[in-house]
Amino acid sequence: MGSLSSISTVSEFTSSGAIKDVAVIGAGISGVVSAAHLIQEGFNVTVFERTGVIGGVWHFDARVDRDPPFPNLIPPNPNWGEIERAGLSTAEASLIHAPPGPCYAGLKNNVPTSLLRSSLLRWPKGTEEFIDQGELKRYIEEIARLHGVIDKILFHTRVERVDKPKNGHQWDVESKTLVTTGSSHSITKKNWKFDAVVVASGHYHVPYVPDIPGLSTWKARFPDRVMHSKKYRDPEPFRGKTVLLIGAGASSLDVAKEVEQLGGKVYQSRRETKYDLTASRLPKSVKRVAMSAEFILNEEATGRESTPPLEDDYTIPGRVRLEDGEFLENIDYVVVATGYITTYPFLGDLEQPSVKWEDADEQVLITSDGYTTHNLHKDIFYIPDPSLAFIGVSHLVSTFSLFDFQAKALAKVFSGKAHLPSKSEMKREHQERKARFQPGDKFHTIPAGEKVYISEVLDWINGDLKKAGLELIEGMDADWLAAYETFKGSAKVLSPNVEEESPPQPIQQTA
Numbered sequence: 001m002g003s004l005s006s007i008s009t010v011s012e013f014t015s016s017g018a019i020k021d022v023a024v025i026g027a028g029i030s031g032v033v034s035a036a037h038l039i040q041e042g043f044n045v046t047v048f049e050r051t052g053v054i055g056g057v058w059h060f061d062a063r064v065d066r067d068p069p070f071p072n073l074i075p076p077n078p079n080w081g082e083i084e085r086a087g088l089s090t091a092e093a094s095l096i097h098a099p100p101g102p103c104y105a106g107l108k109n110n111v112p113t114s115l116l117r118s119s120l121l122r123w124p125k126g127t128e129e130f131i132d133q134g135e136l137k138r139y140i141e142e143i144a145r146l147h148g149v150i151d152k153i154l155f156h157t158r159v160e161r162v163d164k165p166k167n168g169h170q171w172d173v174e175s176k177t178l179v180t181t182g183s184s185h186s187i188t189k190k191n192w193k194f195d196a197v198v199v200a201s202g203h204y205h206v207p208y209v210p211d212i213p214g215l216s217t218w219k220a221r222f223p224d225r226v227m228h229s230k231k232y233r234d235p236e237p238f239r240g241k242t243v244l245l246i247g248a249g250a251s252s253l254d255v256a257k258e259v260e261q262l263g264g265k266v267y268q269s270r271r272e273t274k275y276d277l278t279a280s281r282l283p284k285s286v287k288r289v290a291m292s293a294e295f296i297l298n299e300e301a302t303g304r305e306s307t308p309p310l311e312d313d314y315t316i317p318g319r320v321r322l323e324d325g326e327f328l329e330n331i332d333y334v335v336v337a338t339g340y341i342t343t344y345p346f347l348g349d350l351e352q353p354s355v356k357w358e359d360a361d362e363q364v365l366i367t368s369d370g371y372t373t374h375n376l377h378k379d380i381f382y383i384p385d386p387s388l389a390f391i392g393v394s395h396l397v398s399t400f401s402l403f404d405f406q407a408k409a410l411a412k413v414f415s416g417k418a419h420l421p422s423k424s425e426m427k428r429e430h431q432e433r434k435a436r437f438q439p440g441d442k443f444h445t446i447p448a449g450e451k452v453y454i455s456e457v458l459d460w461i462n463g464d465l466k467k468a469g470l471e472l473i474e475g476m477d478a479d480w481l482a483a484y485e486t487f488k489g490s491a492k493v494l495s496p497n498v499e500e501e502s503p504p505q506p507i508q509q510t511a
Contacts, residue, residue: 019195019387019414020044023173025159025346027149028056029140030200030392033118033404036147037411038198046192047149048175050098050158054144055137057204060107061100064231070219071211074353074368078345080160083178083187090185097158097178102204102230102251102340106258107133110250114483115398118143119408119474156180159346162197164385171197171387196387196414199344203392204230206341208370210246214295218316218334221297224309225316229337235259242330244269244320246292247337255335256286267328269320290324295334341370362427372443377426378457379444380406381413386420394453396445401480405454408473409461418464451476451484 020043024035027049035045053059069076083096109116112129116136121143127135144150154177161174173192178185207228209215219226229251235258243259245252248270256266260283268282271291279288298317310316320328343366344351351366360367360374363384367374373393375383382388391406392399412418420426437443446453454475462472476484 018416021046021194022196022198022414023048023159023162023171023192023194024198024200025162026056026200026202026392027051027054027144027153027155028058028200028202028392029118029400030202030403030407031056031198032140032144032149033120033400034198034200034391034407034410035149035152036120036143037404037407038414039148039152041411041415043411043414045149045152046194047153048157048159048173049153049155052098052155053137054141054150054153056140056202057101057103058107058133058137058140059101060103060105060133060137062233063095063100064233065099066095067219067223067231068207068209068228070209070216070226072207072209072341073211073370075341075343075345075351075366075370076206076353078160080176083176088185090180090183093178093185094180097176098156099205102232103133104232104254105234106254109136111398112483112487115480115487116400117480118400118404120147120404161348162199162346162388163348164388170195173197196389198389198391198410199347200391201344203342203395204340206343206370207336208339208341209336210338212246212292212295214297214318215292215334215336217297218295218318222310222316225332226334227336229255229335230340232335235262235264238262238264238333240264241332242315243267243333243335244292244328244331245335245337246270247339248288249337249339252335252337253281255337256282260285267331269322271323289326289328290322292320293323294321296321342366342373343370344373375430377420377430378406378409378453380410381420381426383423383426383430386413389414394444394446395442397450398480398484401476402450402454405457405475409457412461412465412473417468417470418461451481 022038022043022045024031024045024047027047031047032054035047038045051059083093108130113123113127113131114129117123121139123139154175156179157175157177159173159175162171164171170193173194175190175192177188177190179188207230209228215226232255235255238259239262242265245256245266245268248268252268256268259266266286268286268288269290269292270288282288296318300317315330315332320331322328347365350364352364353368355364355367357367357369357372362375364374365382373390376390376393377383377386379393380389380391382390389410391410392403394402409418413420458473458475465472
């Protein structure tokens with residue numbers, strides 16, 4: 001696995017000609033636009049995609065992932081060897097190799113399509129502002145087809161290690177491909193070398209499950225009645241049932257709407273944060289309540305080593321104490337919609353789950369908060385070695401549009417046509433950003449500052465391009481800017497797609 005020491009001694013990011021071969025991890029919107037813009041700049045691009053499809057979180061898979069631990073608070077240690085365990089069926093191996101994402105059958109974008117578009121492809125005339133996940137997936141696929149990305153993708157191939165040896169000039173990448181033939185399967189391993197690596201693997205893989213007293217007991221006793229929202233596929237199992245939702249983000253809102261339409265009774269339990277979607281967007285019959293403080297089993301269920309599955313017309317034998325002292329009873333299902341842990345397990349020691357957010361040094365990427373990706377310049381370039389870059393880190397933004405813009409900037413820097421500031425300047429800017437960080441904030445959210453961010457990056461990239469007498473890149477056009485102002489005025493906060501309440505950052509917790 002990688003080590004902090006192997007990264008810290010890397011020399012300054014070199015200029016034009018140093019990068020030719022680039023690995024892109026992920027074939028969702030971030031990976032596809034990154035690959036497309038890099039291809040346009042003449043790079044040799046290889047895209048690693050552990051599933052068999054393009055589209056990332058917008059691909060609907062009727063299968064569901066395995067349950068996460070209850071609770072699940074910090075980035076987990078990867079178990080890469082699990083897929084090679086003897087006796088696994090092909091279905092089991094496929095689930096381990098490429099777990100299904102969080103997409104549910106009724107998913108639509110919650111940022112209008114007028115704000116969700118790549119510069120590489122406009123939406124067809126007449127496209128509605130809010131569309132089905134299948135249309136969004138097809139849009140990403142079409143970008144890949146039109147811009148020569150499809151032939152660069154290695155499907156069913158997951159990256160398990162990305163590392164640059166001490167004093168090395170290239171990244172070592174280890175991949176593992178799942179090959180299936182009928183009911184049998186095999187694993188193919190390969191080692192690669194790349195001049196640069198772009199991480200575009202997204203956020204929605206590892207569920208965050210809060211440590212609420214009694215919740216793990218409820219899950220252990222009644223596993224089919226307590227779930228993370230990543231396993232939600234459609235509302236039919238909740239028809240006419242009483243559902244407790246924990247969290248107040250977009251997925252919680254969608255589940256509440258769908259269950260309510262089937263006659264379900266819904267409680268939405270949450271803490272007040274400025275990132276909550278407003279109560280006015282909930283159906284009137286949905287009751288917002290305080291955050292769940294304790295899950296209590298009734299006396300007859302306490303002390304048993306196991307509990308038989310509940311019959312359909314039985315509620316969970318217990319009650320939920322809320323932080324305001326109220327109690328909820330007769331709950332049929334608990335859906336934990338508290339978001340995901342950001343993790344890049346293939347980056348080895350650059351993930352430090354035991355390190356607190358405030359103790360992050362100048363090399364670590366992920367700490368115990370499981371949300372912030374540290375030490376990035378403009379949410380893109382890894383400051384100690386900018387030949388490692390990230391697209392898709394920014395939250396609460398017009399995802400397709402912003403990630404496409406970031407990918408254009410990335411391609412110009414990798415090509416040597418635009419230049420990064422000195423490492424000392426990038427470090428200083430990053431530390432100043434952290435110093436402005438306020439309790440209750442999420443580090444990568446820029447809902448009120450997206451236009452400012454775009455302007456800053458555009459001035460930087462185009463300043464260098466202009467000096468070199470090269471064609472400038474475009475920012476957002478007039479149509480996008482007009483749509484942005486309209487949407488910003490109608491929404492409390494510009495919300496991300498499939499985004500939920502992100503894991504709270506320990507540095508901010510007061511309770």
